[in-house]
Amino acid sequence: MTGSADLPLLSDPPSYGTGRPPFQCEFPIAIANPADTNRLSLTGVTRVRRIKRMRSKVIWSSLVSLACGLSVSPMGSAFPGLELPGAPASEDPAVYVIRAEKLIERPGVVHENTSVLISDGRILEIGPDIALPDGATELKGAVVCASFIDPWSALGVDNGVLADTKMAESARTADGLNLFDVDHLFQEALRAGVTSARVQGGWQGKVCGLGAFVRLDPTLNDPKHAVLLPDADLAMSVGHSVNRGATFQRMGDGTFQMISGDRPTDVFDRVSEIEAVVSSVEAGEAYRRAEVEYKFKLKEWQEAIAEKQEELEDDFKKAKKDRDKKVKKAKEDGKEHKESKYKEDKKPREPKFNEDKAALARVAEGEIPLVVEVHRSSAIRNLLAGTERFSRLRLVIAGGSEALSCAEDLAERGIPVIVWPSLRGTTKKDEFTGATLSLAGELAAAGVPVLLGSGGRDADTTRDLPLLAQLAVGHGLEKEQALEALTIGAARAFDVADRVGSVELGKDADLLILDGMPLEPFTKIQYVFCGGRPAVTPEDN
Amino acid sequence: MLNGLLAVALAAIFPGDTDIPSPTAAVERMTAFQAKLVHTGDGSSIEDCVILVKGGVITQVGANIKVPSGAELIVHDGALSPGLIALQSEDGAVGELNESTRTVMPEAEARYAFNPEHKDFSRALGVGITTLVLAPSPRSLIGGRTAVVKTSGGRVVKPAAQLMLGLSSDALNRNKFPTSYAGAMGELEKQFSNPEGSVSRAAGGSLPVLMDVNDRAETLRAIAFAARFDLKGALYGSYWAEDVVPAIKESGLDVVCTPFNVGEGSRGIRSVVGLSKAGVRIGFGLEAPDRHPESLRFGVALCVRDGLSPSAGMKALTGDAAAIAGVSGRVGRIARGLDADLVLWSADPVALSSTVKAVYIDGKLVHGGNQ
Numbered sequence: 061m062t063g064s065a066d067l068p069l070l071s072d073p074p075s076y077g078t079g080r081p082p083f084q085c086e087f088p089i090a091i092a093n094p095a096d097t098n099r100l101s102l103t104g105v106t107r108v109r110r111i112k113r114m115r116s117k118v119i120w121s122s123l124v125s126l127a128c129g130l131s132v133s134p135m136g137s138a139f140p141g142l143e144l145p146g147a148p149a150s151e152d153p154a155v156y157v158i159r160a161e162k163l164i165e166r167p168g169v170v171h172e173n174t175s176v177l178i179s180d181g182r183i184l185e186i187g188p189d190i191a192l193p194d195g196a197t198e199l200k201g202a203v204v205c206a207s208f209i210d211p212w213s214a215l216g217v218d219n220g221v222l223a224d225t226k227m228a229e230s231a232r233t234a235d236g237l238n239l240f241d242v243d244h245l246f247q248e249a250l251r252a253g254v255t256s257a258r259v260q261g262g263w264q265g266k267v268c269g270l271g272a273f274v275r276l277d278p279t280l281n282d283p284k285h286a287v288l289l290p291d292a293d294l295a296m297s298v299g300h301s302v303n304r305g306a307t308f309q310r311m312g313d314g315t316f317q318m319i320s321g322d323r324p325t326d327v328f329d330r331v332s333e334i335e336a337v338v339s340s341v342e343a344g345e346a347y348r349r350a351e352v353e354y355k356f357k358l359k360e361w362q363e364a365i366a367e368k369q370e371e372l373e374d375d376f377k378k379a380k381k382d383r384d385k386k387v388k389k390a391k392e393d394g395k396e397h398k399e400s401k402y403k404e405d406k407k408p409r410e411p412k413f414n415e416d417k418a419a420l421a422r423v424a425e426g427e428i429p430l431v432v433e434v435h436r437s438s439a440i441r442n443l444l445a446g447t448e449r450f451s452r453l454r455l456v457i458a459g460g461s462e463a464l465s466c467a468e469d470l471a472e473r474g475i476p477v478i479v480w481p482s483l484r485g486t487t488k489k490d491e492f493t494g495a496t497l498s499l500a501g502e503l504a505a506a507g508v509p510v511l512l513g514s515g516g517r518d519a520d521t522t523r524d525l526p527l528l529a530q531l532a533v534g535h536g537l538e539k540e541q542a543l544e545a546l547t548i549g550a551a552r553a554f555d556v557a558d559r560v561g562s563v564e565l566g567k568d569a570d571l572l573i574l575d576g577m578p579l580e581p582f583t584k585i586q587y588v589f590c591g592g593r594p595a596v597t598p599e600d601n
Numbered sequence: 602m603l604n605g606l607l608a609v610a611l612a613a614i615f616p617g618d619t620d621i622p623s624p625t626a627a628v629e630r631m632t633a634f635q636a637k638l639v640h641t642g643d644g645s646s647i648e649d650c651v652i653l654v655k656g657g658v659i660t661q662v663g664a665n666i667k668v669p670s671g672a673e674l675i676v677h678d679g680a681l682s683p684g685l686i687a688l689q690s691e692d693g694a695v696g697e698l699n700e701s702t703r704t705v706m707p708e709a710e711a712r713y714a715f716n717p718e719h720k721d722f723s724r725a726l727g728v729g730i731t732t733l734v735l736a737p738s739p740r741s742l743i744g745g746r747t748a749v750v751k752t753s754g755g756r757v758v759k760p761a762a763q764l765m766l767g768l769s770s771d772a773l774n775r776n777k778f779p780t781s782y783a784g785a786m787g788e789l790e791k792q793f794s795n796p797e798g799s800v801s802r803a804a805g806g807s808l809p810v811l812m813d814v815n816d817r818a819e820t821l822r823a824i825a826f827a828a829r830f831d832l833k834g835a836l837y838g839s840y841w842a843e844d845v846v847p848a849i850k851e852s853g854l855d856v857v858c859t860p861f862n863v864g865e866g867s868r869g870i871r872s873v874v875g876l877s878k879a880g881v882r883i884g885f886g887l888e889a890p891d892r893h894p895e896s897l898r899f900g901v902a903l904c905v906r907d908g909l910s911p912s913a914g915m916k917a918l919t920g921d922a923a924a925i926a927g928v929s930g931r932v933g934r935i936a937r938g939l940d941a942d943l944v945l946w947s948a949d950p951v952a953l954s955s956t957v958k959a960v961y962i963d964g965k966l967v968h969g970g971n972q
Contacts, residue, residue: 248867482893486890579954581905
């Protein structure tokens with residue numbers, strides 16, 4: 061610290077975070093900026109216009125006519141009672157049939173001349189000859205594939221939540237979404253083919269809270285539709301040399317100047333940060349064990365009580381006589397009568413509720429993945445060693461600049477690494493110094509599950525994820541692996557593979573119509589379907 | 602460095618011989634490159650093209666050329682392009698290009714900061730950059746002269762290529778002259794009204810200028826200044842150009858585009874696409890090593906995604922860039938008489954998914970291949 065007595069340092073700058081949300085509150089999730097009501101109505105108007113424009117071109121049909129259409133289609137009868145999980149992805153009942161020369165169901169699974177029927181936001185049918193239902197829109201394309209997912213994004217997260225360095229484990233990024241301020245960035249990301257993302261606040265802190273899996277559609281302004289998962293993961297970080305918020309220093313003229321303060325990053329700090337991660341998981345595990353033990357003991361106690369009660373009822377008179385005798389004897393002896401105690405009197409105590417530990421318990425049990433941003437090889441090695449005994453933990457490494465040195469271990473344990481192919485210079489020495497653009501390719505070649513993300517720092521980088529993926533391909537990643545990383549791989553890692561990530565029956569219709577193969581440099585995206593709705597059409601380009 | 606010393610020594614031994622032999626000139630054997638697709642650097646391309654190289658110089662280019670017997674034949678089943686050119690860089694010279702004590706230094710020369718042994722250059726080579734412009738910092742009003750250098754071999758292609766002028770707010774200081782646009786422009790006008798040395802050559806149009814600008818007002822001010830003193834050269838800074846494309850086009854100045862970040866604002870991309878479509882000659886700055894050398898192709902890829910034609914993008918990285926730096930007689934194109942700076946790519950050089958297979962400078966393999 062360099063501040064003298066004349067220059068006081070305020071080590072805790074004002075926090076702009078939303079604070080800790082109530083535990084397990086259900087929707088509606090608070091929108092970060094309530095002053096946005098004007099924008100809300102504006103967005104609403106735009107949406108109506110868009111839909112009108114869309115519908116003026118086609119006579120859209122209701123679900124009733126869809127049913128008629130289905131009944132005449134050859135495969136329709138096979139799915140009369142198809143149960144679709146969750147809320148419908150879109151309120152738009154329009155029906156689309158997309159005829160693809162090449163349908164990439166998922167990387168490596170390609171069907172020629174196949175059609176996709178979309179209704180109510182879902183893929184209702186896939187087959188070679190689907191009849192066009194009444195009023196449905198028919199689109200044709202050379203290639204159809206699943207739209208892209210950014211598993212490490214900041215798009216749509218309120219700036220205060222992004223900058224929050226003191227996120228609690230249970231703090232939810234989903235409570236700090238701002239779907240309005242950056243709607244142009246949403247549109248740009250959609251134009252690039254990215255329709256959903258795992259967004260994470262608090263990346264500068266050691267604990268970053270719960271990340272959310274969101275759909276990037278600016279017109280889906282209801283969080284119920286935009287948020288696919290409010291608790292996609294719990295994130296932490298180790299060894300950042302980023303600004304830990306900022307400190308304010310008073311200058312000679314009485315004004316305050318912001319001084320960026322770096323988070324300490326010497327090797328001992330990093331070791332203690334890894335220990336913090338490991339002990340957090342441990343605490344979560346202990347919390348879950350205590351919860352389970354309590355439930356077991358409570359049941360045992362309830363049974364014992366019931367048994368005792370039965371016993372007492374059976375022999376009530378005798379018990380009363382015995383007690384009267386004891387009371388009388390005590391009186392004669394001049395003593396106070398003490399009621400005899402049963403061990404059953406002691407009701408097991410419920411463990412004290414702790415929302416942060418409850419979130420950690422979910423991590424320890426593998427209910428949600430634990431994403432740790434870590435870059436240096438020593439830190440990754442220590443993290444892997446420390447977490448080895450948690451058999452249910454689902455660890456995901458974000459960044460992993462020097463992860464290649466632990467590739468064997470990562471491959472053996474199947475731990476995915478979200479690689480951020482960033483274009484960093486060499487002038488600054490920090491945790492990214494070991495990163496190269498060939499990292500993704502080398503990790504994948506070593507058998508490590510590789511995902512690709514845009515780094516989760518800035519909202520505007522999600523748009524360029526497909527280009528970054530191409531760059532990773534240029535530096536050694538197989539094209540198919542890159543496509544998998546951007547689609548089904550990312551969906552699987554964050555438990556949304558039942559909704560997005562591939563073009564399959566029953567899934568949300570989040571897909572692209574292209575004039576060539578995806579991730580090829582000069583392929584143009586013609587349509588982007590987001591939640592069953594064409595969010596980007598050729599007119600937008 | 603040793604090469605330089607050798608050259609000086611040779612020059613001393615043979616004072617009448619002005620043609621100093623380059624290190625590769627001794628290689629008399631002819632090399633023939635045969636590639637599936639050759640981007641010539643002027644926006645066109647030739648399929649199944651053969652390039653003959655002798656003494657580090659291209660001697661013949663064309664589709665129907667017979668490879669002479671005895672020539673070393675290199676067959677490449679991919680694309681071949683001229684080495685890429687970055688129009689602003691600090692590679693190997695961080696801190697050496699910013700003379701912060703004075704703001705007017707027309708005689709300063711960036712070539713004295715050139716350290717060809719620095720590892721920054723091998724990073725640049727790895728992504729296909731063979732030539733770059735070391736430019737004095739735009740934080741000075743008149744920062745001195747740029748140098749065009751190669752990323753391997755230590756050759757300075759052109760020692761005093763452009764005169765760097767700082768017309769953006771970056772040249773203004775808080776408590777040191779100049780502190781305002783008014784002061785800055787006054788000083789520049791004083792310098793150019795009574796020109797001496799480099800300034801007088803710039804004022805006559807024989808030394809191109811590189812004028813650093815950021816916003817629209819600065820761009821228009823620079824254009825007016827160039828018109829008043831008959832300056833030739835380029836603007837450095839393109840983010841806001843979108844709104845002033847006609848003025849730039851009319852001025853006849855070229856534009857060195859600001860390097861792009863991942864997530865670059867769409868305005869910056871639209872500006873470059875707009876300039877190119879209007880027929881303004883463009884090239885790209887790099888600002889390495891603060892940025893990754895792949896930023897050069899990344900910027901072009903962003904623009905291509907948003908409407909720039911791939912051939913225009915390729916031109917901006919090669920032929921047009923060489924013309925802006927004033928070295929089109931030496932590098933930037935695949936044509937007879939030019940240096941054999943060649944990059945062998947797996948596929949189209951503008952595509953980020955393409956890989957650099959090998960890089961040749963002056964006909965010599967300097968990266969990749971079967972070294």
